[in-house]
Amino acid sequence: MNALCPMYNREREIKVAVEGERTLQGGGARVDDLHRIRELLERYLSPMIARSMLQKALRERNLSQERFRSGDAYKIASLLRRGVTLFVSEGDRATALQEFDALCQDIRPSVAPCYVNITSENDISVVRNEARRLCESAGAESYAIQKVTTIVSELARNIVGYAGRGKMELVPVTDPDRRIIVRASDEGKGIPNLELVLSGQYRSKTGLGRGLLGTKRLADRFDVKTGSTGTLVVAEIIL
Amino acid sequence: MSVPILKQGEILIASIQSALSDRELVELRDELADRVGRLRSRGVVIDVTALDVLDSFATRTIRGIAYTAKLRGAKTVVVGIQPEVAFAMVQLGLSLDGIATALDLEEGMLLLQRWPK
Numbered sequence: 325m326n327a328l329c330p331m332y333n334r335e336r337e338i339k340v341a342v343e344g345e346r347t348l349q350g351g352g353a354r355v356d357d358l359h360r361i362r363e364l365l366e367r368y369l370s371p372m373i374a375r376s377m378l379q380k381a382l383r384e385r386n387l388s389q390e391r392f393r394s395g396d397a398y399k400i401a402s403l404l405r406r407g408v409t410l411f412v413s414e415g416d417r418a419t420a421l422q423e424f425d426a427l428c429q430d431i432r433p434s435v436a437p438c439y440v441n442i443t444s445e446n447d448i449s450v451v452r453n454e455a456r457r458l459c460e461s462a463g464a465e466s467y468a469i470q471k472v473t474t475i476v477s478e479l480a481r482n483i484v485g486y487a488g489r490g491k492m493e494l495v496p497v498t499d500p501d502r503r504i505i506v507r508a509s510d511e512g513k514g515i516p517n518l519e520l521v522l523s524g525q526y527r528s529k530t531g532l533g534r535g536l537l538g539t540k541r542l543a544d545r546f547d548v549k550t551g552s553t554g555t556l557v558v559a560e561i562i563l
Numbered sequence: 564m565s566v567p568i569l570k571q572g573e574i575l576i577a578s579i580q581s582a583l584s585d586r587e588l589v590e591l592r593d594e595l596a597d598r599v600g601r602l603r604s605r606g607v608v609i610d611v612t613a614l615d616v617l618d619s620f621a622t623r624t625i626r627g628i629a630y631t632a633k634l635r636g637a638k639t640v641v642v643g644i645q646p647e648v649a650f651a652m653v654q655l656g657l658s659l660d661g662i663a664t665a666l667d668l669e670e671g672m673l674l675l676q677r678w679p680k
Contacts, residue, residue, distance in 0.1 A: 445584055445585050445586065446584060448584070448585070449582050449584060452582070452616060453582075456615070466647045467647055467650055467651075469647070470615075470616070470647035470648065470650065470651045471651060471654070473615065473616050474616050474617075474618055474651045474655060477616050477618040478618050478619060478655075481585075481618065481619075481620055524656075534619045534655075534656065534657070535618065535619045535620075537656065538618075538619055538654075538655035538656055538657065539655075541654055541655060541656060542651065542654050542655055
């Protein structure tokens, strides 16, 4: 049977790995999280649907049992919520989602904030990569990651282009909703025509002006404080 | 030069392999403008599949490359903009107005070959 049906074979391997791993050292706690997700799914769904959902999520996140790290279970969980909404029968749905969210809360990794000094153009890609990494460990989906990295890129470029140097902070927050706060600060001369820039009427020679308006459009919350001693831009993106 | 530029017949293919710094993007523009003349190319394909972010600067530079090539007598097709990247560009209010785009390299080459001369 296994030889004829590779899919089935793979599913078995995952099952064996999930159960076998618990006794191993090190990986135990992490795979335990996966096991808990699986148990929860199987309580509300047929084993086959539960298994295929789990597999699909593993694939989508590019994860495998062998390289399972802490935080990975959470990445999968964020993909599985939709499946729970779709496949659990209407009567059980509310309870299932409640339990699922409680479990997610429990296995959520704590992601440390990140600080990058911006002093040259090269730091733009440095901070962009940091942003991507941070979003991924927070379990963000690709569109949210894209928003964050684009915003970070624009704000970092504004610092380099206008103030020369500055600081960027990326702070993951989970309460009340899961989001990332991006703070870009510099001690430059400030933005003299902020209202004009944010109105969309402004076209800078360098094209940099559009970045701030773009950031405002992409962000879920956005704030600028600017004066002759510096600028602080805060953008929040809900994950 | 960090972006390899391949020549296939009358078409130049610039395949951007990784996120580029601003300087590298500007270098690419200058290099392409030069080669279009030297190699008498009629078309340029810019493959941005590997770019994970197209922010306002990158978009503006790519637009610059396309317009420069046009003035030098070559048509430009931008290929491989990823779905997330496209989404962010729309939200950001960025556009590649007047510049041909195609899904991937293959489609882009076809588009250039079918273009009326």
